[in-house]
Amino acid sequence: MCIAIPGKITSILNENTATVDIGGIKRKVNLDLIGGADSSLIGKHALVHVGYAISLISDEESEEILKLLRDVMDLS
Amino acid sequence: MMENIEQKLISRINENATPLRIMHVCGTHERTISKYAIRDIISEDVQLLSGPGCPVCVTPVEDIDFAIELARSGKVITSFGDMMRVPGTTESLFDARSDGYDIRMVYSIDDAIKIAKDNPTLEIVFFGIGFETTAPSNAAALLRGVPENFSILTSHKLMPPAMEILTRDTNLDGFLAPGHVSTIIGTEPYDPISEKGFPIVVTGFEALDVLLGIAMVQNQLETGRSCVENAYPRCVNVEGNLKARELLYEVFKKTDSKWRGIGMIENSGLALKKEFEQFDAVNVHADIYKRLHEKKASESDNVDGKNGLYEECICAEILTARAQPSQCPLFGRRCSPEAPVGPCMVSLEGTCYNWYKYRHNKGI
Ligand code: SF4
Numbered sequence: 001m002c003i004a005i006p007g008k009i010t011s012i013l014n015e016n017t018a019t020v021d022i023g024g025i026k027r028k029v030n031l032d033l034i035g036g037a038d039s040s041l042i043g044k045h046a047l048v049h050v051g052y053a054i055s056l057i058s059d060e061e062s063e064e065i066l067k068l069l070r071d072v073m074d075l076s
Numbered sequence: 077m078m079e080n081i082e083q084k085l086i087s088r089i090n091e092n093a094t095p096l097r098i099m100h101v102c103g104t105h106e107r108t109i110s111k112y113a114i115r116d117i118i119s120e121d122v123q124l125l126s127g128p129g130c131p132v133c134v135t136p137v138e139d140i141d142f143a144i145e146l147a148r149s150g151k152v153i154t155s156f157g158d159m160m161r162v163p164g165t166t167e168s169l170f171d172a173r174s175d176g177y178d179i180r181m182v183y184s185i186d187d188a189i190k191i192a193k194d195n196p197t198l199e200i201v202f203f204g205i206g207f208e209t210t211a212p213s214n215a216a217a218l219l220r221g222v223p224e225n226f227s228i229l230t231s232h233k234l235m236p237p238a239m240e241i242l243t244r245d246t247n248l249d250g251f252l253a254p255g256h257v258s259t260i261i262g263t264e265p266y267d268p269i270s271e272k273g274f275p276i277v278v279t280g281f282e283a284l285d286v287l288l289g290i291a292m293v294q295n296q297l298e299t300g301r302s303c304v305e306n307a308y309p310r311c312v313n314v315e316g317n318l319k320a321r322e323l324l325y326e327v328f329k330k331t332d333s334k335w336r337g338i339g340m341i342e343n344s345g346l347a348l349k350k351e352f353e354q355f356d357a358v359n360v361h362a363d364i365y366k367r368l369h370e371k372k373a374s375e376s377d378n379v380d381g382k383n384g385l386y387e388e389c390i391c392a393e394i395l396t397a398r399a400q401p402s403q404c405p406l407f408g409r410r411c412s413p414e415a416p417v418g419p420c421m422v423s424l425e426g427t428c429y430n431w432y433k434y435r436h437n438k439g440i
Binding site: 003004016030032033034035047049050051052054055057058064065068069071072073 | 081213295319
């Protein structure tokens with residue numbers, strides 16, 4: 001139920017709907033919860049849950065995770 | 077390279093292991109933990125407890141019974157697939173569907189709205205369940221406008237109040253906080269809980285994420301800290317999704333709510349605000365609601381006293397980490413995913429389901 005799947009926004013269909021590519025499958029997704037559709041979102045990754053994008057996925061992920069890993073390992 | 081990091085994290089956890097009870101409150105965490113046998117690869121000292129993180133498991137039996145009664149009265153019930161097989165007092169939605177009642181599985185509230193638009197002579201009820209992750213989509217849909225023949229049976233739950241209760245009633249040292257709930261609520265709502273001395277780490281859903289979450293809880297305890305940390309920065313930030321919360325609280329307000337297997341928890345649920353009561357299934361179908369409650373009051377059955385659970389089912393203990401599925405006399409015998417007796421055996425996020433799927437079949 002709380003499973004959310006990352007998808008890449010590939011096109012904007014109308015003011016609140018986009019197409020996302022989830023592992024090669026195209027799906028329509030509602031963008032109301034992230035402020036509506038806007039062409040600047042194309043190419044970005046979003047977390048999709050029950051047909052709605054619930055958040056955008058940050059591009060700087062790996063750096064932040066590496067820092068957390070370093071912190072936790074260094075202290076051991 | 078990631079495999080190597082996982083190995084290092086496992087060593088880090090095991091080399092520093094002291095008796096520790098870490099609870100997660102998300103069914104998807106249970107899935108990752110069971111699937112990758114994380115309990116078996118980390119030290120036995122570090123116990124991973126499964127909390128009430130499966131939305132269909134905590135949906136109160138009264139709401140399931142009401143949905144079934146609505147279907148039996150000729151309304152069309154639309155629901156997420158997970159909800160279909162969860163046992164109510166005497167049957168599940170799936171059982172009622174086998175009897176010919178109109179119960180349809182949907183992927184999203186928008187599918188249910190489309191059914192309502194396409195069938196103006198039918199009355200469609202959407203069974204709205206789920207935590208903070210799911211509720212905003214229903215708010216957004218109501219704000220966009222829904223047809224008159226559409227209503228919602230709201231049974232949404234909020235996670236921080238349940239965590240708060242668990243810190244009082246269950247023996248635990250810290251939490252892995254649910255990553256996807258946190259995309260909406262951010263990390264701040266956990267502060268009051270961490271301030272009581274419980275480390276909290278917002279955690280993602282890969283094996284590496286969960287291992288990192290465990291190591292970070294461990295690290296806080298080792299260094300005598302208890303705060304909220306975020307191990308899922310790619311999706312979660314401190315303030316969460318402000319837009320989603322704005323829409324959510326335009327439509328819903330907090331209310332006391334009953335959790336199956338746990339009972340009433342103050343301010344842990346969502347009710348539709350007055351402006352939206354014409355879409356509240358309890359109002360729209362008040363006659364059916366009243367009839368059901370009168371009928372219930374005149375009957376006594378063996379499930380009511382146990383919060384809607386069958387006599388031998390220990391889901392109440394499992395949802396609060398006071399027992400493990402293998403301690404249930406029905407586990408893997410009378411109760412299996414094919415024939416679930418209790419709610420924890422139904423969904424991909426149920427603790428009994430995951431133990432059955434990933435452990436029982438392997439003889440663990
Ligand atoms: S195994 Fe079945 S009956 Fe036992 S606690 Fe789990 S869901 Fe309930």
